[in-house]
Amino acid sequence: MRQGWRTSIVALSIGAVVMPSAWGEEAGLELNQAVQMAQSRDPWLSGSQYTQDALEAEATAAGTLPDPMISLTAANLPTDTFDTGQEPMTQFSVGITQMFPRGDSLELMEKQKEQLGQQHPFLRQDRKAKVAATVSQLWLEAYKSQQTIALIERDMDLFEQLVDVTQVNYSSALGKARQQDVIRAQLELTRLDDRLTSLNQQMEASRQQLSEWIGDAAIAQPLAGELPELALAMPEFTQASTRLSRQEAGQALVHHPAVQALDRKIEAVKTGVDLAYQKYWPEWSVTAKYGYRADDPMGNDRAALFTAGVAFDLPIFTEKKQDKEVVAAVAKAESIKTDKSLLLRNMLAKLEKSKVQLIRLNERMSLYSNQLLPQLDEQAEASLEAYNNDDGDFAEAVRAYIDELDAKIEFLNIAVERQKLIATINYYLEGIE
Template sequence: MKQCLNTSVLTLLMGIAVAIPAWGEEDGLELSQAIAIAQARDPWLSGSQYTQDALEAEATSAGTLPDPVVSLSAANLPVDTFDTGQEGMTQFSVGITQMFPRGDTLALLERQKRQLGRQHPFMRQDRKAKVAATVSQLWLEAYQSQQTIMLIEKDRDLFEQLVDVTQINYASALGAARQQDVIRAQLELIRLDDRLTSLNQQMEASKQLLSEWIGQEAVSQPLVSELPELTLAMPKLAQASTQLSRQEAGQVLVRHPAVKALDMEIEAVKTGIDLAYQKYRPEWSVMAKYGYRDADPQGNERADLFTAGVAFDLPVFTQKKQDKEVVAATARAESIKTDKALLLRNMLAKLEQSKVKLIRLNERMALYNKRLIPQLNEQAEASLEAYNNDDGDFAEAVRAYIDELDTKIEFLNIAVARQQLIAAINYYLAGIE
């Protein structure tokens, strides 16, 4: 009877595969689909387009002369009679005044608005890359929980049958089945149930975060069962022998859309410096006025009057006004340049960190796939064989198969973490065409 028990146990536990199985062929939500949905329904992209359209319209407006001012007046009316012909100075006049801003202010304002507008295509590219990276992280987290659940549920069925076998053999008082073997099998089953509860919680939490980007309807369907294989935008980064110099990395990162957007902002701020210098120039206005005079009391016609003139201010007190505005504009430009330097330094450090992690994960995957999982499988078989030959413990045999399951789960975690790293690295390489 013991041989029967051992054969049953061997049949059950040998059902655990050595490598990660295919986990089904049913359709589900793919990572590429999730990214496309998230980008298509991202309101920030629409808002950015509206802002760019507004800046383009403002640029045309800013480069246009201000509207002329028309004046109508009745001048020098005698207050005793209000007779328009009594005094020769009395006149009805209509005038027009046109103001001309300082120097090249109009052209510079138009240029600055267009430069700010040209930021937004780069900002949208950066946003799409960020959305792709964020959705990839969340999708892969949900995928990791889903596939871990499937691995455990597959082995849970085996342990349920194992509990039944040990209970039957213990109740029949045949073979070597002991009460502690029954308890051990039940305990492992309870532990698996606890892990399943925790994993379901993690999967549901990840999917709720994912629903912010793709909606509740899309996230309600299961994910595909096959782990997507993301491609590095710069494949040589995954090679341990590749030494990417800081200069080479910098050349890649300066083409990143976030950096290009800052470049356009720097150009706009530099135009602001030129605008500040225009304050040293006078602001001009041109005036023309036509005055109508009524006939004198004797009926003689009086000549009408025409007036023309110019007016301008004199920016002579510049120390506390124009000088300070130039200083402020220059400091603002240097501040944006500092932001660019900090962004590049941060991206460079994260790119180097991700590169090192990716190389080590590749090494771990190779180690697990070629050595660790096969050896754990051999250990599990050896433990069971020892128990069959009355030279081992039932708990050790079960523990060996639990270790194999844990190792397969860890291998899945490594595979998912590798894809998450590739998604993160591809964000930093978004400037590569």
């Protein structure tokens, strides 16, 4: 009876060492499809385009002279008769006044709006990269749960047969199985059922999170069975020396769209400093006015009047106004430069952290694939052989198969975490040529 049980279990355990690409062949929602769907559905991208369009329109408006002012005046009417011909000073006038902003304010305001608008192509590129990284994380998390379930369900047949064979051996007069062997086999099967329930819960939660980005496709459609092999944007990144790769990473981050967008904002703030200096120049206005006078009481014509004038302010009390506005503009520019330094430092630290983790995961994958999984497979078979020859314990044989299953699940976790790290690294290397 024990020999028959061994044959059945060994047959079910063939192919225990499985590479990630072989975990399920059913066609489903692939990672690149999910990313494309999320990017096409992202309303932020449309909002950014509208904001850019608005800034471009505002730039044109900001560089245009203000509208002239028209004035209509009835001046010096006699209050006793309101007769327009009674007094020589009475007149009806029409005037036009044109304001001229200070210095180069118009050109600088137009330039500043254009610079703010130039942020948005980079912001959209950064947003797409962020969406790709976020959706990749969610898809891979759901994939990990789905494929772990597949691994456990495949080994469930082994443990179900283990329970059946153990029960037969225990009830048979010739069998040497003990009651505790039957209980242990049933216990391990129950534990697998519990793990499946927990994994289904995790997979459903991940799918719900993914549905925020791609809609019902995340729930209604299974994920692809193949684990995608994401390409590293800078393949030599994990191969070069630490110092060299850090330099290369720093150079790459300078071209990151988030940094490029911040550069445009810094340029706009610098233009704001130039605008503040324009406040030291006077603001001018030119006025032209035509006045019509009615005939005098004797019927004689009165000459029309023309008035022209120029007005300007005198920015001479600058200590508490213009000087402070310049100081504020300069401080704001320096503050934005500090934001850039902090952003680069933060991104470089996270990139370096991801790099080290990826190197270690590559080492673990090699260790699992070349040594640990084959060794655990041999251990499981050896433990079963020893038990069949009355030279081993049933619990030890079961534990060996559980260890092998756990190792395959851990190998899957490593493979998925590796792809998640590559997705993260590719976000930070976005913009590299």
